[in-house]
Amino acid sequence: MARMNDVGGMTGFGAIDTTDDAEPFHADWEARVFALQRALLVKKVFNLDEFRDAIETMEPAAYLAASYYERWFHAIRTLLERKGVIEAGVLDHA
Amino acid sequence: MSGDHDDAVISRQVRLLESLLEERGIVGGDTVDEVIDGFLAGASPVNGAKVVARAWTDPAFKERLLADGAAAVGELGFAAGGVQHQRLRVAENTDSVHNVIVCTLCSCYPLRLLGPSPGWYKSEAYRSRVVREPLAVLAEFGVTLPDDVKVTVWDSSAETRYMVLPRRPAGTDGLSEPDLATLVTRNGLIGTALV
Amino acid sequence: MPDRLAYAPGDVVRTYRHDPPHHTRLPRYARGKLGVVVEPEGRAPLADIRSQGRDDAPVEMVYAVRFAARDLWGEGDHDVVLDLSESYLRKADADVR
Structure with a gap:
């Protein structure tokens, strides 16, 4: 069934905010999430298609509410928990 | 947010x-x-701009760039990036065709040549609309095209990455390749600016 | 000797109509639509299978396929090009149900 990421042709998202502050990351954690994703792909802990799948299967309202790198972190966490690399819920107590 | x-x-x-x-x-x-x-250190639109300036000044390079983007940018020292193998397809703007790139399903983008992608490229607003109403989207970027120019939207749905080769502006015949490169903007490489 | 390609540039194809229960790289706006093959793009593991963490994903040719806005949306003068795995494509006259 259709997933929230599959937005081509949808209406309702409004005008495009064409401004760009040219900042690749807006917090240190965003850069670290970006780098963790690459490192885990290189290590073959998961592949890029699994990573995309984990973003796409977010609950639609949560997907839309999340920032770009919040989606990435959600996907990394979901896959690492599913594969038993980290214990489920262990990051809730950070 | x-x-x-x-x-x-x-x-x-x-x-x-x-x-x-x-x-x-x-x-x-x-x-x-x-x-x-x-x-x-490695990802910047300055890289893409250098590729464009070379293509504007070296017809043989341009031919190789359009035939096999990854190999041609490799000549300038820009290895195709990414964790997985990626093909690079350069889409040339002409007096009858204007190209624009998007990834409607996620946010695929040629990072090495264009640098980190702008927030709007990853937004639902851009991803949802540019495949449906590209002229309205381009207008929001201040770009209007003559009526006889056809728009092609490249939706990066696999492991090919796209870059637009903008048209060389008129009146730049006397400029050196490095000076030409300074004219090229990141949005020009996406197709949401003319250069 | 490379395998013979299923589609050649200029071939008219229709995209698969199936709405799969898993990850796919055929956006819903381009399902069941007529398009024209631009060129083969190289082979890649099928994302639909690979996304399930399986290591038996078939390696398929990916084709750039050009669609007219009128065929996608019923209006518009632009084209949209998508990169689509062979599994997503059928010959134009084939039954795609």
Whole structure:
């Protein structure tokens, strides 16, 4: 069934905010999430298609509410928990 | 978008995850910093602009660029990036065709040549609309095209990455290749600007 | 000797109509639509299978396929090009149900 990421042709998202502050990351954690994703792909802990799948299967309202790198972190966490690399819920107590 | 509180929470979670992965021997302690530094040092729209300026001044290079983008940019020292193998397709603007790139399903983008992608490229607004009403989207970027120019939208749905080759502006015959490169903008390489 | 390609540039194809229960790289706006093959793009593991963490994903040719806006949306003068795995494509006259 259709997933929230599959937005081509949808209406309702409004005008495009064409401004760009040219900042690749807006917090240190965003850069670290970006780098963790690459490192885990290189290590073959998961592949890029699994990573995309984990973003796409977010609950639609949560997907839309999340920032770009919040989606990435959600996907990394979901896959690492599913594969038993980290214990489920262990990051809730950070 | 998240507030300061959410930022503090996720920041702690990311740090904890890093320490767990290091402890378990999966991602080494310095790896994250090395990846960030490598990315920020190697990915820039200046790279794409150099490719464009070369194509504007060297017809044989342009021919190779349009035939096999990855091999041609490799000549300038820009290895095709990405964790997986990626093909590069350069789409040439002409007096009858204007190209624009998008990834409607996620946010695929040629990072090495264009640098980190702007927020709007990853937004639902851009991804949903540009395949449906590209002229309206281009107008929001201040771009209007003559009626007889056809728009092609390239939706990056697999492992090919796209870059637009803008048209060389009129009146630039006397400019050197480095000077030409300074004219090329990141949006020009996406297709949301003319140059 | 490379395998013979299923589609050649200029071939008219229709995209698969199936709405799969898993990850796919055929956006819903381009399902069941007529398009024209631009060129083969190289082989890649099928994302639909690979996304399930399976290591038996078939390696398929990916084709750039050009669609007219009128065929996608019923209006518009632009084209949209998508990169689509062979599994997503059928010959134009084939039954795609």
